[in-house]
Amino acid sequence: MKIIAGIPAYNEEKFIGKVIEETKKYVSQVIVVNDGSTDKTATIAQKEGALVINHKNNKGKGIAVNKLFYKSRDIKADILVLLDADGQHQPKEIPSLIKPIINNKADIVIGSRFLNIKNFIPSDRKIGLYILTLLTNFGSRIKVTDSQSGFRAFSKKAINNLYFKEKGLAVESEMQFLAKEKKLRMLEIPITTLYEEKAKRNPLFHGFGVLIRVVLLILKK
């Protein structure tokens, strides 16, 4: 089975090396979309043996994720795993994330931060994520506990059917809308998440930015 790990990365020199080093153990190939980073993200990713797709300028996470899907179709991947470059996800949980796909139980598996009661999630983030999930669930008519998780896995059917229009951080919500439309089975499993670093962007602005996009997705529907 060809299992690809796709990592969208923007200025992640601090963690990307370790993330790739760990991820390699569980997949056939690691692909990084380095989105106009101004630090050493690209050099480190290359050194760790990842295939690096470089954007000259920053285009947004959604565009990077879309590119990872195009690339996965191109190389005929069987499973695509997306994970963040900032060390918030645990590559050692990849086998449990992809298990429902291997067993043909799901097309999209979300690694949910809220199904694992041991996770510490800062309360401002918790409230924001709750609101975004409420809205995304309402708009998409699919109920999940963590609509915004960046740690997720996709079957071949999902890889072949998902094309995104969202350019930025609302791409995870768009996946949920498309899952309903394309009849892709969604499932969640608990994951461990680490919030050791300070938020890179202001969580309030970040949250509102995504909220506006989710409302637009609902209105468009």
Ligand SMILES: Nc1nc2c(ncn2[C@@H]2O[C@H](COP(=O)(O)OP(=O)(O)OP(=O)(O)O)[C@@H](O)[C@H]2O)c(=O)[nH]1
């Ligand atoms: N390609 C690309 N990746 C991005 C961009 N913005 C963020 N990312 C990546 O997307 C992942 C999630 O972004 P974060 O900024 O950590 O978002 P978050 O996890 O919701 O926020 P934090 O709680 O602050 O970590 C990370 O791997 C980032 O490097 C971008 O503009 N382009």
Ligand SMILES: [Mg+2]
């Ligand atoms: Mg993060």
